[in-house]
Amino acid sequence: MAEVTLKGVAKSYGRTPAVREFDLDIADEEFVVFVGPSGCGKSTTLRMIAGLEDITGGEIRIGDRVVNDLPPRDRNISMVFQNYALYPHMTVRENQAFGLRLAGRAKEEIARKVARASGILGLDPYLERRPAALSGGQRQRVAMGRAIVRDPDVFLFDEPLSNLDAKLRGQMRTEIKKLHEKVRTTVIYVTHDQVEAMTLADRIVVMRDGRIEQVGTPEEVYHRPVSDFVASFIGSPPMNLLEGRIVAEGDAPAVALSGGPVLPLGPGHARLPAGASVTLGLRPEAIAPQGMAGPMRRPFAFEADITLVEPLGGEALIFLALGDREMTARVFRPPARLAPARGVQFLVDLAEASVFDGGTGRRLGDDGAN
Amino acid sequence: MRAVTGTALWLVRLLYLAFALFPLLWLLRIALTPDEILYREGTTLWPSRTTLANFAYVIEESPFPVFFANTIVVALGTAAAVTLLAAGIGYAFSRFRFRGKSALMVFLVITQLFPIVMVITPLYQLLAPIGLVDTRIGLILVFTAFNLPFAAFLMHSFYEGIPAELEQAAMIDGCTRFQALVRIVLPLMLPGIGATVGFVFTAAWSELLFSLMLITSESKKTFAVGLLGFVGKSGVDWGQMMAAATLALIPPAIFFTLIQKYLVGGLTAGAVKA
């Protein structure tokens, strides 16, 4: 059980910075997910917390200890690697017991802890097998078993599910979540899969180029992304990002999409100067053909062509062309007659709109008053 | 179709075996042929009469037992020294980042480009003043120096086959780096160590050029140099030479039988998802 605190943590390889000025407070028992595109420094940050990578600046605390100069073995952490890193010459039982044996624990204690972990993870039938004789999913479980037997202060996961097929990935995701309910321990979990991030995290840390782009609950990150980068990274299909210009429309501002309609903004965006170039962000589920839309706070009607429909069973993705741009809408319980068509009436809930600076991509306005 | 490819495969294997083993058969044939009929019977696959006289002579009367003992000492000494050093060098190359690493690796390759004859004279002049000419230690030193680069590369490639995450997992589990090395890497490196030891031992066992140049006393000769002793002024004593050569095959054969179980790879399978 421990908090983890990173203060101005930085890492460079030679002259290339991999992680810069990383500040984060992780609460005890919190499940934090680092997410971001490939190469943004997620693994590097995790490995610095583990002690597998020296830090070039800043301070890392686990509990009340500064661990900057402690070797991995003195940090009381466990880590699950993307490739599992099971000891190939040891059985499943030995793999799990290895850390406890090193720590010189009593035989009975080791047996009890291994039995408990194996029970939780359903490993009992495989205890005497070597990793080579296990499936990918089973190996994954052994790696988790090896991590939990040691009752660490912090669990570190580096893309633990990315080597599994989609179905197994979904199952293991649920299991990891359940596991966290059972063994309440601080978890830091790295992934580039935003679905994993959304479903598992208490808080999501979105990273970009070695920096934190946004920290927040899944809801915050989803509904109030701080930048068009976060907006396009979180959510699937991603948020529709439409370029436009602020125009004054009476006393409230509006966004004139280039070659498209003028969409009035809420009072939260009242201070945006006319002429400013912006990017308007609309979640696919905030858009729907008239008649299929749920309740909306500030609906706005427009006409567009449906170019393609992707039915997904309980929901459907509708691709629509508005002037020269493409948007995606997501509707739930789609009717069977949904098909490409011209001049369809759509509704969009502008209360759900995000506005980003056209140049910097930063979020503009105070959405509270949207 | 399957049966046909199976049979064809066996034929190819047999052919290869025959090709590889024929010289050995010939060696044995000449060693077992009595001197007086060696030339008289001409080229037959097997002589009409065989004798162990050549072997008896080599073992009981010639200085070959001493040559063998010398060769075993030198080959084992070299194999041990090279393997230990190569294990360290290969590990450093595989696991650490350091300045000049790639230049150093290139340099190691370059040392392999020079023909050995080029360096014999300078080497002699280097070893003579410090009293290492005509000693077995001197020979071990020279062999070690010459086998080390390739052995280091061999070890390096075996280390590369062991994911660094295994050691990292062990270090998180409570190992020091050294413990991780001994408890995780070492068991997985056995095939690599076996291959390196085998390679170096064989190379040292049959080395001729350095031994010929650096060893002068009869009591310190290796068997490869000793074999040349059968080439006399009046001709070559083929029977005795081949008997000695046949005997020289035995120690490496025993040696490989001992290490062969470590040569079998596949232990690392299952460490990580391929």
Ligand SMILES: Nc1ncnc2c1ncn2[C@@H]1O[C@H](COP(=O)(O)OP(=O)(O)OP(=O)(O)O)[C@@H](O)[C@H]1O
């Ligand atoms: N050993 C190294 N030497 C030099 N640069 C490195 C090294 N390891 C990582 N980097 C660089 O540091 C940056 C961050 O790498 P990191 O592995 O943390 O990315 P990541 O976010 O985990 O990406 P992925 O999703 O692909 O795993 C990358 O630009 C990478 O090229």
Ligand SMILES: [Mg+2]
């Ligand atoms: Mg990574």
